[in-house]
Amino acid sequence: xxxxxxxxxxxxxxxxxxxxxxxxxxxxxxxxxxxxxxxxxxxxxxxxxxxxxxxxxxxxxxxxxxxxxxxxxxxxxxxxxxxxxxxxxxxxxxxxxxxxxxxxxxxxxxxxxxxxxxxxxxxxxxxxxxxxxxxxxxxxxxxxxxxxxxxxxxxxxxxxxxxxxxxxxxxxxxxxxxxxxxxxxxxxxxxxxxxxxxxxxxxxxxxxxxxxxxxxxxxxxxxxxxxxxxxxxxxxxxxxxxxxxxxxxxxxxxxxxxxxxxxxxxxxxxxxxxxxxxxxxxxxxxxxxxxxxxxxxxxxxxxxxxxxxxxxxxxxxxxxxxxxxxxxxxxxxxxxxxxxxxxxxxxxxxxxxxxxxxxxxx
Amino acid sequence: xxxxxxxxxxxxxxxxxxxxxxxxxxxxxxxxxxxxxxxxxxxxxxxxxxxxxxxxxxxxxxxxxxxxxxxxxxxxxxxxxxxxxxxxxxxxxxxxxxxxxxxxxxxxxxxxxxxxxxxxxxxxxxxxxxxxxxxxxxxxxxxxxxxxxxxxxxxxxxxxxxxxxxxxxxxxxxxxxxxxxxxxxxxxxxxxxxxxxxxxxxxxxxxxxxxxxxxxxxxxxxxxxxxxxxxxxxxxxxxxxxxxxxxxxxxxxxxxxxxxxxxxxxxxxxxxxxxxxxxxxxxxxxxxxxxxxxxxxxxxxxxxxxxxxxxxxxxxxxxxxxxxxxxxxxxxxxxxxxxxxxxxxxxxxxxxxxxxxxxxxxxxxxxxxxxxxxxxxxxxxxxxxxxxxxxxxxxxxxxxxxxxxxxxxxxxxxxxxx
Numbered sequence: 001x002x003x004x005x006x007x008x009x010x011x012x013x014x015x016x017x018x019x020x021x022x023x024x025x026x027x028x029x030x031x032x033x034x035x036x037x038x039x040x041x042x043x044x045x046x047x048x049x050x051x052x053x054x055x056x057x058x059x060x061x062x063x064x065x066x067x068x069x070x071x072x073x074x075x076x077x078x079x080x081x082x083x084x085x086x087x088x089x090x091x092x093x094x095x096x097x098x099x100x101x102x103x104x105x106x107x108x109x110x111x112x113x114x115x116x117x118x119x120x121x122x123x124x125x126x127x128x129x130x131x132x133x134x135x136x137x138x139x140x141x142x143x144x145x146x147x148x149x150x151x152x153x154x155x156x157x158x159x160x161x162x163x164x165x166x167x168x169x170x171x172x173x174x175x176x177x178x179x180x181x182x183x184x185x186x187x188x189x190x191x192x193x194x195x196x197x198x199x200x201x202x203x204x205x206x207x208x209x210x211x212x213x214x215x216x217x218x219x220x221x222x223x224x225x226x227x228x229x230x231x232x233x234x235x236x237x238x239x240x241x242x243x244x245x246x247x248x249x250x251x252x253x254x255x256x257x258x259x260x261x262x263x264x265x266x267x268x269x270x271x272x273x274x275x276x277x278x279x280x281x282x283x284x285x286x287x288x289x290x291x292x293x294x295x296x297x298x299x300x301x302x303x304x305x306x307x308x309x310x311x312x313x314x315x316x317x318x319x320x321x322x323x324x325x326x327x328x329x330x331x332x333x334x335x336x337x338x339x340x341x342x343x344x345x346x347x348x349x350x351x352x353x354x355x356x357x358x359x360x361x362x
Numbered sequence: 363x364x365x366x367x368x369x370x371x372x373x374x375x376x377x378x379x380x381x382x383x384x385x386x387x388x389x390x391x392x393x394x395x396x397x398x399x400x401x402x403x404x405x406x407x408x409x410x411x412x413x414x415x416x417x418x419x420x421x422x423x424x425x426x427x428x429x430x431x432x433x434x435x436x437x438x439x440x441x442x443x444x445x446x447x448x449x450x451x452x453x454x455x456x457x458x459x460x461x462x463x464x465x466x467x468x469x470x471x472x473x474x475x476x477x478x479x480x481x482x483x484x485x486x487x488x489x490x491x492x493x494x495x496x497x498x499x500x501x502x503x504x505x506x507x508x509x510x511x512x513x514x515x516x517x518x519x520x521x522x523x524x525x526x527x528x529x530x531x532x533x534x535x536x537x538x539x540x541x542x543x544x545x546x547x548x549x550x551x552x553x554x555x556x557x558x559x560x561x562x563x564x565x566x567x568x569x570x571x572x573x574x575x576x577x578x579x580x581x582x583x584x585x586x587x588x589x590x591x592x593x594x595x596x597x598x599x600x601x602x603x604x605x606x607x608x609x610x611x612x613x614x615x616x617x618x619x620x621x622x623x624x625x626x627x628x629x630x631x632x633x634x635x636x637x638x639x640x641x642x643x644x645x646x647x648x649x650x651x652x653x654x655x656x657x658x659x660x661x662x663x664x665x666x667x668x669x670x671x672x673x674x675x676x677x678x679x680x681x682x683x684x685x686x687x688x689x690x691x692x693x694x695x696x697x698x699x700x701x702x703x704x705x706x707x708x709x710x711x712x713x714x715x716x717x718x719x720x721x722x723x724x725x726x727x728x729x730x731x732x733x734x735x736x737x738x739x740x741x742x743x744x745x746x747x748x749x750x751x752x753x754x755x756x757x758x759x760x761x762x763x764x765x766x767x768x769x770x771x772x773x774x775x776x777x778x779x780x
Binding site for chain 1: 370371373376377378379380381382384385386388389391392393405409413415416417418419420421422427428429430432435437444451453457458459460461462463465466467468469470472473474476478482483484485486487488489491494496508511512514515516517523525526528530531533534535537539542544547548551552555556558559575576577578579580583584615618619623625629645646647648649652653655656659674675676677678679680682712717718719732
């Protein structure tokens with residue numbers, strides 16, 4: 001009987017995959033698909049795209065809290081229905097965009113968004129919304145709460161989000177572990193573990209597939225061991241780089257350390273091919289306290305880097321372009337950050353990051 | 363219901379940026395559904411506990427819907443006794459429409475379904491590109507999925523499988539678009555839908571599609587297979603618009619910000635303020651088009667560059683994707699079939715040859731690009747390298763045969779038979 005009931009409840013999924021976005025696209029965009037001719041940027045937070053047909057589409061972009069409650073989602077929908085044409089999209093950095101085909105709709109739309117507390121901006125040479133991961137709210141391996149870090153930082157960077165007076169766009173990311181789900185950024189704020197995992201030997205054999213855990217270690221520092229008569233794992237703490245890669249497949253190898261897990265700041269990651277090939281971000285600061293609820297130490301360093309970049313970089317230089325021009329010694333001098341032995345890369349292939357020339361600025 | 367004190371989280375309600383904590387509190391205090399009030403109350407309690415102790419308290423597990431093996435991130439609380447109403451707090455990863463387009467109608471429909479079964483918290487989108495419906499009990503996942511699946515939404519990937527893909531706004535709004543980004547996105551990911559829903563690959567595999575080299579989808583650095591729009595004929599120039607820009611900004615600005623920023627010195631400003639581009643040496647980096655979008659446009663002979671192997675740190679360090687197809691057209695059915703075939707060959711070869719938990723780029727790093735190319739049936743091309751080999755240690759006893767192949771391919775290309 002129970003089995004029959006169970007069977008009745010089972011509904012085969014319809015494996016439709018990624019839906020066609022066309023059905024949700026503004027009619028002006030559908031009509032002009034592939035026919036766009038140019039765009040401009042009438043003011044912060046607003047883009048105008050013009051088509052070969054003469055049609056125009058105006059986009060208003062707004063920052064949100066990313067983790068939306070249904071009330072907020074409905075408020076965004078209400079604004080879309082009342083002040084836009086009912087069509088929206090989300091950017092890769094979780095901003096919402098409203099698209100309208102009439103310039104006169106732009107200002108009332110901005111006013112409606114701002115009166116509900118959303119922040120219009122994030123276009124062109126702004127500090128864009130920080131892309132981030134979930135953190136303590138949901139992740140199983142987080143060393144910090146990226147959502148909280150982002151809220152605290154965006155509170156302080158809000159003017160840079162709303163205006164366009166940086167040399168070029170600034171894409172920031174935060175991540176709650178060294179896997180860096182937030183991704184490469186002009187500035188990235190990531191957790192950095194500084195101590196090897198603490199192992200709960202009573203649990204390892206029940207919870208972890210030991211050979212997989214051994215295989216997961218990037219520096220072969222983990223080996224099987226009998227501890228207190230139980231099959232467990234041990235870590236060669238001299239070899240261990242405290243990356244935390246063993247923690248996801250083996251949670252009894254606790255890497256998160258309330259005292260010793262710190263934040264690190266990386267700069268110069270750039271996804272775009274414009275001007276130079278894409279670049280990975282580089283370490284500039286570590287040992288920063290993981291200090292909830294507002295992480296003031298990390299925000300202060302980010303603001304210092306941004307203010308020097310804004311002051312010193314030329315138009316169109318992203319942070320990586322700027323440092324490429326002025327050199328790393330000058331970067332550390334300007335930002336008053338210490339240069340340490342930890343900045344010198346000793347990972348495989350790291351030698352190519354050294355200066356094999358006499359190019360030195362005096 | 364006794365509300366948990368949240369003195370630390372309360373600090374995140376200060377300041378001008380919208381607060382996710384205020385949003386969770388709205389669900390706790392104002393939602394008509396008691397289940398949601400209690401669930402979000404305990405969620406806030408656990409989160410406050412994390413803030414106080416600087417530790418996370420979620421662990422994984424196994425939860426899926428009937429017929430699938432993945433698509434849901436299971437979360438069980440390690441402190442569920444203290445916060446029982448949110449002790450199961452799974453996330454459903456749902457694939458967004460290509461290009462992330464929505465109507466307010468469809469968003470309202472999702473909100474209605476989600477508050478019926480879940481916590482009422484949702485993110486557009488997670489870092490892989492999914493709509494993240496955050497906070498469901500094990501029992502509710504099936505009901506919620508059944509409901510949204512009926513109106514056209516499907517779960518994404520989680521675990522060792524083909525993951526949810528991403529594509530930029532593309533031809534929908536952007537003049538820099540060189541391909542139908544959304545078609546590429548859907549074609550690829552929907553072709554591998556079985557590999558997405560039933561995780562059985564060595565590790566994750568991601569597709570990302572950007573319409574131009576600005577790569578707004580971050581595909582080179584984040585996708586196992588990256589498809590980027592480009593063109594191979596001349597940049598289109600509207601000289602009148604260019605002169606207007608020079609007039610507006612001045613010659614010095616144009617020289618300093620366009621001419622000298624060109625990575626291959628392919629652009630020069632003429633004495634009459636018009637512009638000349640050495641198209642043969644232009645690498646389509648997009649910088650000059652970005653600066654003067656009214657005057658400079660992609661050419662007509664559009665297509666895509668395909669790169670393979672991008673990923674973040676775990677395990678051997680960051681890898682960027684590398685070129686495996688310098689240029690391919692994406693217009694005819696045959697073109698699209700070829701793109702899918704490249705993806706199929708790559709995933710098959712990787713599934714057969716990768717170690718457990720080894721990304722495609724890590725496998726290529728381990729076995730060498732040439733072995734990978736031979737495995738998927740693609741010929742070598744100098745566009746695949748930044749420069750040829752530097753190390754003098756190699757075994758070249760097949761050289762003559764390989765040289766002959768090169769000339770044969772060149773002849774075939776001349777005759778148009780390749």
